[in-house]
Amino acid sequence: MFEFTIHNTDNYARVGSFKTPHGEIITPIFAPVGTQATVKAVTPAQLEELSASMVLANTYHLYLRPGDELVAKLGGLHHFMQWQKPILTDSGGFQVFSLTDMRKIDEDGVTFKSHIDGSTHRLTPEKSIAIQENLGADIIMAFDECAPPNDLAYSKEAMIRTHMWAERCIKAKKRNDQALFGIVQGGVFADLREESARVISSMGFPGHAIGGLSVGESKKDMYHTIEVVNAVLPPDKPRYLMGVGTFEDLIEGVWRGIDIFDCVLPTRLARHNAAMTRYGRLNVMNASFATDEKPLDKECQCYTCQHFSRAYLRHLIVAKEMLAATLLSIHNIHTLIHLTTDMRLAIQNKTFDSYAKEALTIYRSKKTQ
RNA sequence: GGACGGUUACCCAAGUGGACAACGGGGACUGACUGUAAAUCAGUUGGCAGAGGCCUUCGGAGGUUCGAAUCCUUCACCGUCCA
Numbered sequence: 001m002f003e004f005t006i007h008n009t010d011n012y013a014r015v016g017s018f019k020t021p022h023g024e025i026i027t028p029i030f031a032p033v034g035t036q037a038t039v040k041a042v043t044p045a046q047l048e049e050l051s052a053s054m055v056l057a058n059t060y061h062l063y064l065r066p067g068d069e070l071v072a073k074l075g076g077l078h079h080f081m082q083w084q085k086p087i088l089t090d091s092g093g094f095q096v097f098s099l100t101d102m103r104k105i106d107e108d109g110v111t112f113k114s115h116i117d118g119s120t121h122r123l124t125p126e127k128s129i130a131i132q133e134n135l136g137a138d139i140i141m142a143f144d145e146c147a148p149p150n151d152l153a154y155s156k157e158a159m160i161r162t163h164m165w166a167e168r169c170i171k172a173k174k175r176n177d178q179a180l181f182g183i184v185q186g187g188v189f190a191d192l193r194e195e196s197a198r199v200i201s202s203m204g205f206p207g208h209a210i211g212g213l214s215v216g217e218s219k220k221d222m223y224h225t226i227e228v229v230n231a232v233l234p235p236d237k238p239r240y241l242m243g244v245g246t247f248e249d250l251i252e253g254v255w256r257g258i259d260i261f262d263c264v265l266p267t268r269l270a271r272h273n274a275a276m277t278r279y280g281r282l283n284v285m286n287a288s289f290a291t292d293e294k295p296l297d298k299e300c301q302c303y304t305c306q307h308f309s310r311a312y313l314r315h316l317i318v319a320k321e322m323l324a325a326t327l328l329s330i331h332n333i334h335t336l337i338h339l340t341t342d343m344r345l346a347i348q349n350k351t352f353d354s355y356a357k358e359a360l361t362i363y364r365s366k367k368t369q
Numbered sequence: 370g371g372a373c374g375g376u377u378a379c380c381c382a383a384g385u386g387g388a389c390a391a392c393g394g395g396g397a398c399u400g401a402c403u404g405u406a407a408a409u410c411a412g413u414u415g416g417c418a419g420a421g422g423c424c425u426u427c428g429g430a431g432g433u434u435c436g437a438a439u440c441c442u443u444c445a446c447c448g449u450c451c452a
Contacts, residue, residue: 035405056404094404102406115406146404183404214403245403264405271408272401287398318397325408 002179002206004238010352012230012257015344018207018238020086020138021177022078025053027238027259028343030250030336031088032267035061037071037081040267041325042333044083049303050333051341053085054138056262059131060092060123064114068134076136088262089137091128091169093162093183094243097146097215105145107161125168133175141209142169144183149217155187158212163199170203181207181240188221190228197232208233209240210258214249223252230257247276247339248363251356254343261340266332271325273317276332278339278359280366282310284328289314302334303327 001019008015016027031054032039032047039047039055047055057077062068074080077087095112096103102113109124128143143165147158162185173180182205186192201208210229213222226241233239238259244250245263253261266276275282275296282289282296295305296313304313304327316324339359346355 033405040405041408058405061405088404090404095406097404099406141404144404209404211404240404243404249403261403263403264407265403268402268405268407268409272410273408274402283400285398320408322408 001177004207004236006236008348008350010347010350011255013254013343013347013352014235014257014259015347016238016259018259020179022084022086022138023053025086025260026344028250028254028340029053029260030333030340031056031260031262032333033262033264034081034083035264036065037062037077039329039333041271041322041329042267044081046303046326046330047083047333050330051337052333055083055085055087057081057087057089057135057137058092058095059089059128059135059141060095060112062089062135063092063123063131064116064121068131072134072136078136086139087137088139089132089135089141090242091132091141091143091183092123093128093141093144093211094146096144097148097212105161107164109143109165110145125165126172129169129172129180133173133178137178139179139181139207142166142180142182142205144185144211146212146215147185147187149187149212149215149221151187152189152192155185155189155192155212159185159187159192159196162211163196166200166203166205170205179206181205181209183209183211183242184229184233185212186225187212188217188225190224193225193228194232197229201233201237205237207238207240207260209242209260211242213241214244214263219249219252222249223256226253226256226258247278247335248360250336250339251343251359251363254340254347255352255356261336263336266336267329270328270332273324273328275313275328276335277368278335279362279368280364282368284310284313285317286314296331297335300331300334301338302331304331304334 004016004018006014006016018025033056035058037057071077071080096110104111112121125143132140144162145158147154166182182200182203184196184200186196240260241253241258244261245265273285275284277297289310292310297305346352
């Protein structure tokens with residue numbers, strides 16, 4: 001269990017597999033995010049049809065509502081949300097960043113004011129692990145502190161706390177049917193990132209994550225940070241780039257040796273009326289699509305593109321019909337998952353370099369059909 | 370035939386002498402979104418320069434005034450009531 005096997009490599013890019021109690025995941029993988037035990041606007045059946053092989057859920061949100069103990073009583077997260085493939089839960093560390101106005105950090109943990117009703121809640125490494133054990137995901141994450149990326153002093157503090165908390169997470173962990181991943185922090189600062197990668201990878205985690213990226217830093221800083229961290233992280237464990245996301249970032253990430261991605265982007269953009277495609281983003285609400293009979297992407301094999309025109313999708317959006325969010329989510333998730341399968345093929349064929357260059361050129365040209 | 374009330378930008382609707390190119394809402398248009406407080410948020414919506422600026426607008430015409438969407442006259446249309 002939780003063995004990572006590398007099947008192919010092409011420079012830094014790799015194809016691997018990781019065994020979990022709910023099946024094997026093949027990497028590179030993109031995992032859609034279902035914070036509240038649902039990938040918004042998409043049914044589990046639709047996710048299956050999209051060949052999604054793992055989804056995320058969130059510790060903080062499910063602890064507040066409906067409560068992790070209730071989920072445990074109801075048979076665990078897989079049964080509760082009717083998803084029988086692997087699940088990864090985030091630890092609540094991201095909420096330290098995203099709910100910054102409603103929490104106080106100390107050395108021991110974080111005190112949150114609930115965004116739902118204002119009540120006070122305490123999250124510590126031990127508590128985060130206990131919640132994640134109640135939820136019962138296949139992969140659980142160390143409780144970390146995701147910090148703003150460009151503040152050196154703060155990044156260092158947050159990194160040190162993250163390391164202390166990582167140790168405590170390991171000690172707190174009781175179940176052995178869940179893989180606990182450690183998280184590297186350190187902002188955009190190469191020396192911090194190197195140190196963090198060294199410390200975290202010395203703790204014996206079965207997988208490692210890079211946190212604190214795609215939170216406002218430049219692309220250049222993000223890509224460079226990935227290189228710095230991956231140079232230190234052991235190659236025989238899966239590498240998870242948390243919260244990434246865009247078509248090009250997936251390519252850039254795999255190129256640098258990333259195996260696992262997750263992101264809210266495909267589902268959020270869908271609800272915000274945008275389509276992610278090989279050739280850039282389409283704001284489907286644009287007036288120019290009103291009479292456009294073409295699919296979002298003529299080469300796309302997803303359900304949405306196989307059946308519906310841009311004009312119809314735009315109509316659904318303008319009429320505020322909720323099917324718009326579903327059809328666009330299906331397309332966007334398909335785009336990213338299909339990209340990962342393409343990248344796997346290219347790695348197996350040892351053509352990843354040229355594949356990546358061509359895909360990025362098409363993407364950055366933003367030439368729609 | 371008479372008495373009131375009304376006519377404001379794409380729509381609804383505020384504004385009753387100067388701070389009005391005109392509140393607000395809808396609609397329309399455009400952009401943003403990366404481990405989800407996000408079916409959200411931001412900008413534009415008379416024309417032209419596109420910062421201060423200039424020009425044309427508040428049913429039509431005429432008038433009062435230094436100055437009018439706002440006051441007066443008249444015409445047109447809509448509504449309610451009385452014959």
